[in-house]
Amino acid sequence: MWSLFHKLGSPPWLYQISGSILRWLMPIAVLGLVVGATWGLLYTAPDFRQGNSYRIIYIHVPAAVVALAGYYVMAIAGAIHLIWKMKIADVAMMAAAPVGAALTFIALVTGSIWGKPTWGAWWVWDARITSMLILLFLYLGVMALYEAYDNKAAASRACAVLALVGTVNIPIIYKSVDWWYSLHQPASIKFTGASTIDSSMLWPLLLCIVSFYALFTCALLGNMRLAILQRERRTSWVQRLAAETR
Amino acid sequence: MYFESFSELLAMSGHGAYVWSAYAITGAVLLQLFFWPRRGRRRLLRELRQEARRRDGAKGPATGPAQVDHTSAELS
Numbered sequence: 001m002w003s004l005f006h007k008l009g010s011p012p013w014l015y016q017i018s019g020s021i022l023r024w025l026m027p028i029a030v031l032g033l034v035v036g037a038t039w040g041l042l043y044t045a046p047d048f049r050q051g052n053s054y055r056i057i058y059i060h061v062p063a064a065v066v067a068l069a070g071y072y073v074m075a076i077a078g079a080i081h082l083i084w085k086m087k088i089a090d091v092a093m094m095a096a097a098p099v100g101a102a103l104t105f106i107a108l109v110t111g112s113i114w115g116k117p118t119w120g121a122w123w124v125w126d127a128r129i130t131s132m133l134i135l136l137f138l139y140l141g142v143m144a145l146y147e148a149y150d151n152k153a154a155a156s157r158a159c160a161v162l163a164l165v166g167t168v169n170i171p172i173i174y175k176s177v178d179w180w181y182s183l184h185q186p187a188s189i190k191f192t193g194a195s196t197i198d199s200s201m202l203w204p205l206l207l208c209i210v211s212f213y214a215l216f217t218c219a220l221l222g223n224m225r226l227a228i229l230q231r232e233r234r235t236s237w238v239q240r241l242a243a244e245t246r
Numbered sequence: 247m248y249f250e251s252f253s254e255l256l257a258m259s260g261h262g263a264y265v266w267s268a269y270a271i272t273g274a275v276l277l278q279l280f281f282w283p284r285r286g287r288r289r290l291l292r293e294l295r296q297e298a299r300r301r302d303g304a305k306g307p308a309t310g311p312a313q314v315d316h317t318s319a320e321l322s
Contacts, residue, residue: 026280037269042247042255052258055265059272102279110268117264215276222283229290242294 008088011228012237018221026218032211039204056114058205062212064107067135068170070100070216074142075167078160090156091231093163094146095223099216101139108132119183127176128184131169138166 007013040058047054077093112122142159149155177186188197232238249255
């Protein structure tokens with residue numbers, strides 16, 4: 001356990017191990033998403049009320065679920081950075097922000113496109129949608145805050161605090177469809193009790209969710225690798241790496 | 247397959263434009279997400295290679311004259 005902890009503090013080891021993880025995880029993630037999306041688009045029946053527009057669910061729900069999970073990663077990494085001053089936690093926090101922002105953006109845009117034929121409007125100030133918009137601004141806020149400081153140590157501390165304060169928004173997003181009278185439909189997949197989605201639609205959706213988690217991990221590792229190289233650019237191992245790659 | 251023909255798949259009984267544009271935007275954003283760090287890493291490594299080349303190039307022939315310049319500047 002402690003040896004892993006020590007290794008996590010070693011940038012060359014982290015760079016190398018993340019590279020070998022990416023080599024097999026990336027193809028699996030892409031394949032999973034292609035299979036899941038094709039399954040959902042071509043081989044499932046349309047929704048009896050929403051028709052074919054419901055097929056957006058196979059990207060909308062995974063993007064939203066993982067956008068929220070990404071916030072946990074960012075906030076927990078921020079907390080670890082504040083408490084134990086682990087450098088790698090700070091790298092992970094800043095690597096998660098753009099990925100989370102992109103996924104939140106996907107969730108909002110696909111939701112908006114889904115809303116037009118279903119609710120008759122591209123945008124409504126619904127509790128779920130508004131709290132997701134706040135999530136996007138939190139991600140973008142963390143990124144902007146980091147850029148605003150010249151002192152990067154102070155920048156990452158400020159970002160960690162902002163990320164932690166922003167976690168208030170997470171339960172609001174989860175509960176928004178129950179707390180407020182909302183246009184947004186409640187969750188169809190439940191961990192407790194029966195899901196209200198047919199199993200023929202559930203399996204491709206689950207595959208897409210798992211693939212989005214894998215894609216998130218890949219993008220996170222990719223950003224971390226870039227950040228590690230940027231921070232360590234003066235060290236001999238990065239210089240050697242640059243000389244070796246052609 | 248649920249759809250009878252390719253044109254039916256494209257049309258999705260009137261919802262085609264919504265469904266396909268949603269998937270296209272998602273695909274474009276995801277691609278950016280992956281190519282951005284990869285591009286950044288390659289650019290950084292290229293920069294470091296160029297820096298190293300400049301440094302090595304400057305070291306060899308430049309040491310002699312640079313020292314002469316230095317001493318002459320001190321003398322004058």
